[in-house]
Amino acid sequence: MSSPTITRTGSSHRIGESAPRPDGIPKARGEFAFSSDLWAERMLWGATLRSPHPSARILSIDISAALAMPGVATVLTAEDVPGLSSFGLEHADQPVLASDVVRYQGEAIALVAADHPDTARKAVAAIRVEYETMAPLSDPRIALDATPIHPEGNLVRHLVIRHGDLDVEGEVQVEGSYEIGMQDQAFLGPESGMAIPTEDGGVELMISTQWLHVDRDQVAACLDLPVDKVHLTLAGVGGAFGAREDVSMQVHLCMLALRTGRPVKMVYSREESFFGHVHRHPAQLWYRHHADRNGRIVKVECRLLFDGGAYRSSSAAVIANAACFSMGPYLVPNAHVDATVVRTNNPTCGAMRGFGAVQTCFAHEAQMDKLADALGMDRIELRLLNALEPGHELITGQVITGTAPVAEVIRTLAAHPLPPAPDSITDSRLLPGGTGRTTDYSDVKRGIGFAVGFKNLCFSEGFDDFSTARVRVDGGIATVKCACAEVGQGFVTLAQQITTEILGVERVDLAPADTSIGSAGSTSASRQTWMSGGAVHAAATAVRDTLIARVARDEGVDITVLELVDGVVRSLDGTINISIVELTTAEPVEEEIEFHHAPTDELDENGQGNAHVSFAFSAHRAVTDVDPELGLVRLVDIATSQEVGRVLNPLQLTGQLEGGTAQGIGLALMEEIIVDESRVRNPSFTDYLIPTMLDLPDLQIAAIIEEPEPGAPFGAKGVGEAPTISSTPAVVAALRNATGLALTRVPVRPEHIALSADHLDD
Amino acid sequence: MTVLSPRTLAEACSAAASNPNADLLAGGTDLMVEVNSGHRRPTDVISLGAIAELREWSIGEDRITIGAGVTFAKIASGELATAAPALAMAARTVGSPQIRNAATLGGNLGTGSPAGDSLPVLAALNASVVLTSVHGQREIPLSEFCVGPKRTDRQPGELITAVRIDRLNGPQEFCKLGTRQAMVISVVSVAVVADTSSTSVRVGLGAVGPVPLRAPEAEAFAAEAINWSGQTSVDTETCRRFAELVRDAARPIDDHRSTAEYRRHATGVLAARALRRIFP
Numbered sequence A: 001m002s003s004p005t006i007t008r009t010g011s012s013h014r015i016g017e018s019a020p021r022p023d024g025i026p027k028a029r030g031e032f033a034f035s036s037d038l039w040a041e042r043m044l045w046g047a048t049l050r051s052p053h054p055s056a057r058i059l060s061i062d063i064s065a066a067l068a069m070p071g072v073a074t075v076l077t078a079e080d081v082p083g084l085s086s087f088g089l090e091h092a093d094q095p096v097l098a099s100d101v102v103r104y105q106g107e108a109i110a111l112v113a114a115d116h117p118d119t120a121r122k123a124v125a126a127i128r129v130e131y132e133t134m135a136p137l138s139d140p141r142i143a144l145d146a147t148p149i150h151p152e153g154n155l156v157r158h159l160v161i162r163h164g165d166l167d168v169e170g171e172v173q174v175e176g177s178y179e180i181g182m183q184d185q186a187f188l189g190p191e192s193g194m195a196i197p198t199e200d201g202g203v204e205l206m207i208s209t210q211w212l213h214v215d216r217d218q219v220a221a222c223l224d225l226p227v228d229k230v231h232l233t234l235a236g237v238g239g240a241f242g243a244r245e246d247v248s249m250q251v252h253l254c255m256l257a258l259r260t261g262r263p264v265k266m267v268y269s270r271e272e273s274f275f276g277h278v279h280r281h282p283a284q285l286w287y288r289h290h291a292d293r294n295g296r297i298v299k300v301e302c303r304l305l306f307d308g309g310a311y312r313s314s315s316a317a318v319i320a321n322a323a324c325f326s327m328g329p330y331l332v333p334n335a336h337v338d339a340t341v342v343r344t345n346n347p348t349c350g351a352m353r354g355f356g357a358v359q360t361c362f363a364h365e366a367q368m369d370k371l372a373d374a375l376g377m378d379r380i381e382l383r384l385l386n387a388l389e390p391g392h393e394l395i396t397g398q399v400i401t402g403t404a405p406v407a408e409v410i411r412t413l414a415a416h417p418l419p420p421a422p423d424s425i426t427d428s429r430l431l432p433g434g435t436g437r438t439t440d441y442s443d444v445k446r447g448i449g450f451a452v453g454f455k456n457l458c459f460s461e462g463f464d465d466f467s468t469a470r471v472r473v474d475g476g477i478a479t480v481k482c483a484c485a486e487v488g489q490g491f492v493t494l495a496q497q498i499t500t501e502i503l504g505v506e507r508v509d510l511a512p513a514d515t516s517i518g519s520a521g522s523t524s525a526s527r528q529t530w531m532s533g534g535a536v537h538a539a540a541t542a543v544r545d546t547l548i549a550r551v552a553r554d555e556g557v558d559i560t561v562l563e564l565v566d567g568v569v570r571s572l573d574g575t576i577n578i579s580i581v582e583l584t585t586a587e588p589v590e591e592e593i594e595f596h597h598a599p600t601d602e603l604d605e606n607g608q609g610n611a612h613v614s615f616a617f618s619a620h621r622a623v624t625d626v627d628p629e630l631g632l633v634r635l636v637d638i639a640t641s642q643e644v645g646r647v648l649n650p651l652q653l654t655g656q657l658e659g660g661t662a663q664g665i666g667l668a669l670m671e672e673i674i675v676d677e678s679r680v681r682n683p684s685f686t687d688y689l690i691p692t693m694l695d696l697p698d699l700q701i702a703a704i705i706e707e708p709e710p711g712a713p714f715g716a717k718g719v720g721e722a723p724t725i726s727s728t729p730a731v732v733a734a735l736r737n738a739t740g741l742a743l744t745r746v747p748v749r750p751e752h753i754a755l756s757a758d759h760l761d762d
Numbered sequence B: 001m002t003v004l005s006p007r008t009l010a011e012a013c014s015a016a017a018s019n020p021n022a023d024l025l026a027g028g029t030d031l032m033v034e035v036n037s038g039h040r041r042p043t044d045v046i047s048l049g050a051i052a053e054l055r056e057w058s059i060g061e062d063r064i065t066i067g068a069g070v071t072f073a074k075i076a077s078g079e080l081a082t083a084a085p086a087l088a089m090a091a092r093t094v095g096s097p098q099i100r101n102a103a104t105l106g107g108n109l110g111t112g113s114p115a116g117d118s119l120p121v122l123a124a125l126n127a128s129v130v131l132t133s134v135h136g137q138r139e140i141p142l143s144e145f146c147v148g149p150k151r152t153d154r155q156p157g158e159l160i161t162a163v164r165i166d167r168l169n170g171p172q173e174f175c176k177l178g179t180r181q182a183m184v185i186s187v188v189s190v191a192v193v194a195d196t197s198s199t200s201v202r203v204g205l206g207a208v209g210p211v212p213l214r215a216p217e218a219e220a221f222a223a224e225a226i227n228w229s230g231q232t233s234v235d236t237e238t239c240r241r242f243a244e245l246v247r248d249a250a251r252p253i254d255d256h257r258s259t260a261e262y263r264r265h266a267t268g269v270l271a272a273r274a275l276r277r278i279f280p
């Protein structure tokens, strides 16, 4: 059996240094073992039968022909689920296998294990399902009046925020409606994993996921096994961005392995992957901003409608985030928010980088520009005037107690030099339309756009969020054990850097992430640097304290005269000097810590409460060249300012800013799962377009603002999500600036510009 | 599955004759995508990569002959690019450098997608397709070769061996529109080529019909409107009318990549720009 995760050896990089990722070079060389590379002796291949219909009754399922095929080991349907028949990230409402109805195109109905992937696929094709198709519920706007498509009804969550005096009116008001299309996380490594039955009647699952323990709990419940008989190990993850927070094949693989008594591997194809994970919620938003004549925001009203698709996933948390951050990082004394997420027969939506704040940021930033224009005010001045500060109250009534350098984020970005407008551009790759030679420079108009966003870090609304880490030092070598899922965010270097910083050891190994230790929580919500980084920090600190206590005891001195510096426990007077190597060779030290962040509250019936731990702020400025006649766009320049608390690894930080920004640009210009009558029209990278090198200019980092955040390890905030939030509205603002069009929907398609009613007269 | 790797054209023809259902493999940039996605399950494959004859090309007085195995990387620069500039422009829009190193002109025709980027240029250059089998050779106009979306007149056992196109005197232009700066399937493409010897203008359109289209009325109008003996520059009004006529020749559909309305609009805009560029 190939081992999915290796113990990695880190070199001694401290906090603030660009420690290279141990998996970086192997990935570039194609040597890194992804979950799709798993292999075992006598392994079978699993495959899944999925519904071609978004809404249908299942009249019958006939597996006999599939079962009779040579090479087929088993065929399983809903009847074969040993335990709980449903699963779900927050609430079990999705059948492990559909038995009576299917609620979205691609819903799993039956499973096959066979001796070859091709045989498995052919067996899937041989399963006969009789459907009675029904008209799908495709329009979220009518979901609440439509016949429920699920026993739990079509409303997933309705949330209101009522803050301040709702009767006040602003002298200046602007109103707008906005729409966001369905974005995909578009990770490159498709869902894959392997399950192996264990001798104690349990199962070992190697899987690429974002949260091992929440998978384990769902798998155990569906298999009717105690959790200690379900052991998960993280396999090499090829990107996540939220799409691996929900269970995909986890239960299926274990069912097949337990039934056949053999290892079973599954790898989704690219097309299947589009049906195998949740996406970003499409949203329809309405806003009205009120301000006084001087530009101070008086009140904001908004209505948010998110399409959750067939099952709940994390929709209830996404809509809460959308509501809580619906105003942007501005002081809004009075707010009236109605936020709703509904069920439809469209693809299920859930977590994706930015988690609800992406959708609302697109709207509130368009509104801020509109408001500035209505006031005759500079757009940046308006944002500065209303910028949140520490001590300000959010619309949830929560007072910001941590850092919030919003004005500095805005100012530093605004001060960053703009790219020059050249006299001519002849290289078509630098013009709208790119290599297609569609556009001459004389056809182009340039525009500039600016946007600011914010979101919460860590889990909110009273969730007891924690991570567990164990640090052991033996002979001067530290080993860190944590179930934190490395999905690209960089825990592999941070765990090592934090341990080195505290203990001064020369070598830190990272043990495989698995469920033999307590939960690390999810790699999402920009939380792992804070939470698992915090757990490692606490465990390493406990090791240090133990060592100091031991020396104090042995030497008969008080602990207050001892310190651990550069791997040596020494006394302040210099008479004691004992290295950590010597100390831990004599007796290894091990400490395990469960690290919790400060508790949060639930939101009350008016959406009020201290629901969040901390916030991160970001801003982007985009410069676009637009060919208005064809509606083609070239992003000329994108610059950002971010506040990060403290930089732990500059190279990794840059990577997060670049990647997050790129994902926001993709949403602005091209990324959309096109859903027509609840059917996905483009489940491939041929037609689901993501930006290429030529679509992304080098990110200009105007400023990285460091103000250490209380409670966070070394004061570092998470940086994974914020850069995704403000890049989309900045790009679209630049397009509006170039074209004069309203452009209220993303992604902006060429026809939205070229065929806009405003142009049709000429 | 068997994979045959003939060394000569004759060997390939007899292999194709004895396995008329075999899949022919050139660069594999279409075929392997279909195999990987499970849309095509080859039983036998005849790989054409080792056949030197298919990679030959020659530039004659009036016609250029390009072997089916010539890659887009080859067409994109050098002598071929000078002789057929619009085809070179189209070649440079195909996929990425890696794809262009593998993808062949014959494969583009073999697939016969309406969005195949060489097709509109071939249409404008009065291309004919040379098909060879154990029974001999036939050469048919592109308009007879392309019979529908991804449907061609190639018969089982036949190989596309070469393409012949006009060698013209005069400027040429190709524009391809997609919603990304590169590596994108054509939403609309337009080729406009001029021949000063015969004082003619020809237009080829891609992705706006089931097969590559020409725009005869626009071509006639342009030939008439252009002052071939004097200053060959076109005015705005000529461009506008030309655009209108080209647009009318398009027969686009709505699909997940774009709308018919936008495709029609863009066809006209690109036609006008192409004409403006070749007669500045």
Ligand SMILES: Cc1cc2nc3c(=O)[nH]c(=O)nc-3n(C[C@H](O)[C@H](O)[C@H](O)COP(=O)(O)OP(=O)(O)OC[C@H]3O[C@@H](n4cnc5c(N)ncnc54)[C@H](O)[C@@H]3O)c2cc1C
Residues within 6 Å of the ligand: B023, B024, B025, B026, B027, B028, B029, B030, B031, B032, B033, B048, B068, B069, B093, B094, B095, B096, B099, B102, B103, B104, B105, B106, B107, B108, B109, B110, B111, B115, B116, B117, B118, B154, B158, B159, B160, B161, B183, B184, B185, B186
């Ligand atoms: C990432 C990517 C990007 C792409 N971008 C573009 C693009 O921008 N524009 C574009 O037009 N295309 C694009 N394509 C499609 C593809 O590259 C082209 O159609 C290419 O010309 C196919 O050539 P090939 O040699 O790879 O053909 P193959 O894949 O080998 O074959 C294609 C078809 O033609 C048949 N065939 C091949 N040679 C012969 C022959 N001599 N006689 C008879 N039949 C034959 C094969 O049997 C098969 O059916 C792209 C493909 C990929 C994977």
